[in-house]
Amino acid sequence: MTGNDQIQDQIAVTVALLRERLGVRGKTLRQALRRAKHRLPRRVYRRAMILARVENMVDHPKLRLTLNSPQLLSAAGELQTFLRSIDLADRRKGWWLGMLGGLAFNILVFAVLLLAFLAWRKII
Structure with a gap:
């Protein structure tokens, strides 16, 4: 599995966690984050917006090559860690x-x- 496929999977997992843990609806990560903005710490929200900005680029074959996969995977991991810690x-x-x-x-x-x-x- 390439880093770009992992990014798509991580975005999907993140949207699912936002729905489950915060009750936020939205088909895309950007829509879900817009509704969850005030429930997330500023640092986590900024990292999540990095993912939201590149959500459309991941689907495009040539633009996908310009993405910084380690940074995006790190941002997804940080956001998912925060969401999983919500009781x-x-x-x-x-x-x-x-x-x-x-x-x-x-x-x-x-x-x-x-x-x-x-x-x-x-x-x-």
Whole structure:
């Protein structure tokens, strides 16, 4: 398998990981990265954009020869390592805890405002 075929395979694996780990849809890597931009660290996003820029060039037989395969494979490996390190259960738990924390804060603010109103009206 040549380096260029590996690049195509790595791009396909990366798009699949983006769908699985971040829930991002997109037929191409560029579309998927556009939707996942704010969920990725800046360094990882920049490396991923290197892959996205050459995604169309990999299919072209003559342009394929101009690609820097080791750099592209390194970028794909770094992005895939980051995506595989995402713990989906922890993200779900964090979402629920954030929602419950916001709800608790709102209830606390409501109780304080209610007590302040009752004290103002000299009911308590």
